[in-house]
Amino acid sequence: MMPRSARLPVVAGVAVAAGLAGAMLAPPDRLQGELVRLMYVHVPAAWLAFLSFGVTFVASVAWLWRRRPGADRIAAASAEIGVFFTGLAIALGSIWGKPTWGVWWTWDPRLVTTALMFFVYLGYLALRRATVDPLSRARRSAVFGVVAFVQVPIVHLSVLWWRTLHQPPTVLQPGDPTIDHSMLAALLGNLAAFTLVFAVLLRERIRLAADEDAADAAQHTGDRGLAGDAVAAPRMEDSGV
Amino acid sequence: MRRYRLLLVAGLGVAAMLLGLLFFGNLNRNLVYFLTPAEAIAQRAEFSDGRRLQLGGLVEPGSVARTADGLRFTVAAGATPSSATVSVLHTGTPAQLFRSGIGVVLEGSWRGDVFVSDTMLVKHDENYRAPEEPAEAGA
Numbered sequence: 001m002m003p004r005s006a007r008l009p010v011v012a013g014v015a016v017a018a019g020l021a022g023a024m025l026a027p028p029d030r031l032q033g034e035l036v037r038l039m040y041v042h043v044p045a046a047w048l049a050f051l052s053f054g055v056t057f058v059a060s061v062a063w064l065w066r067r068r069p070g071a072d073r074i075a076a077a078s079a080e081i082g083v084f085f086t087g088l089a090i091a092l093g094s095i096w097g098k099p100t101w102g103v104w105w106t107w108d109p110r111l112v113t114t115a116l117m118f119f120v121y122l123g124y125l126a127l128r129r130a131t132v133d134p135l136s137r138a139r140r141s142a143v144f145g146v147v148a149f150v151q152v153p154i155v156h157l158s159v160l161w162w163r164t165l166h167q168p169p170t171v172l173q174p175g176d177p178t179i180d181h182s183m184l185a186a187l188l189g190n191l192a193a194f195t196l197v198f199a200v201l202l203r204e205r206i207r208l209a210a211d212e213d214a215a216d217a218a219q220h221t222g223d224r225g226l227a228g229d230a231v232a233a234p235r236m237e238d239s240g241v
Numbered sequence: 242m243r244r245y246r247l248l249l250v251a252g253l254g255v256a257a258m259l260l261g262l263l264f265f266g267n268l269n270r271n272l273v274y275f276l277t278p279a280e281a282i283a284q285r286a287e288f289s290d291g292r293r294l295q296l297g298g299l300v301e302p303g304s305v306a307r308t309a310d311g312l313r314f315t316v317a318a319g320a321t322p323s324s325a326t327v328s329v330l331h332t333g334t335p336a337q338l339f340r341s342g343i344g345v346v347l348e349g350s351w352r353g354d355v356f357v358s359d360t361m362l363v364k365h366d367e368n369y370r371a372p373e374e375p376a377e378a379g380a
Contacts, residue, residue, distance in 0.1 A: 100365050
């Protein structure tokens with residue numbers, strides 16, 4: 001039990017260290033110089049946001065289909081991770097944008113749709129706190145988790161549908177990626193490392209949620225026993241009664 | 242349960258309407274982040290009163306000149322020589338990565354035939370390349 005649960009974080013930690021080394025060893029960009037290194041964190045953060053909301057979507061569909069509490073816990077845990085990495089992608093993009101574009105923020109379709117996705121999933125997390133009844137909480141958030149997912153393809157395709165300042169996809173386009181192959185290797189390594197981090201975070205968060213649910217259930221069914229059970233009634237020594 | 246279903250249907254309806262408005266409504270004009278040189282020239286009459294617009298394109302190689310009143314260069318839609326071009330006078334500070342051949346989005350207004358801009362954003366494209374000549378570090 002213990003070795004199995006400890007293996008994944010170790011693998012993820014090694015992968016992150018290797019990814020960081022790759023990001024530092026990759027060549028600088030012709031135009032951006034060293035600024036390009038932010039890409040090795042920004043792109044994986046955005047990928048994790050998409051992946052998390054995808055997992056939330058699948059788990060929400062699964063909950064609506066089978067109504068297993070486990071699916072609800074997966075959806076909630078994944079959405080929390082997704083909100084964090086969406087925020088990280090926005091913050092890192094902003095830090096990159098100031099020296100490259102010249103501004104921290106601009107009303108570009110990619111930026112606006114990403115911010116919208118961030119706030120909508122914050123709303124998902126708020127909705128989960130709006131009721132204490134587990135069944136109605138699961139039902140509402142499952143519907144929300146399915147409907148909100150429509151934003152993920154919109155965010156991804158925004159750079160193709162509208163004119164944007166943000167660059168279109170480099171890797172997910174037909175043909176040979178227009179990126180130096182040593183940079184591409186570092187980027188793919190970081191994508192893999194971040195995906196492992198996602199797996200660790202998701203597993204730990206689901207475990208925590210399951211424990212919370214068990215504690216809640218125990219409290220509500222009242223099978224904890226009475227507070228005075230441990231105290232024995234006073235008895236006479238050797239009374240023989 | 243019934244009230245909840247009603248809410249769900251209403252919510253889905255509102256979402257569908259908003260999406261429909263976004264894609265098929267006449268919002269597309271307001272969603273345009275910048276105008277190409279050809280569009281900017283075609284719509285010059287609309288913007289003749291000094292209304293601000295954003296112009297996007299590539300800085301034509303060899304057209305950049307520093308003058309007393311600012312930076313003068315030409316913006317073209319693409320690399321082909323036949324595409325429409327706009328003469329620009331940029332009065333603000335040029336962006337850090339500004340150079341000939343790079344994509345820019347300029348904010349400003351028409352003054353006669355010249356587009357006078359005060360804000361410049363550099364549009365980095367989707368190409369990432371290592372520097373070809375690492376030797377010329379002093380440049």
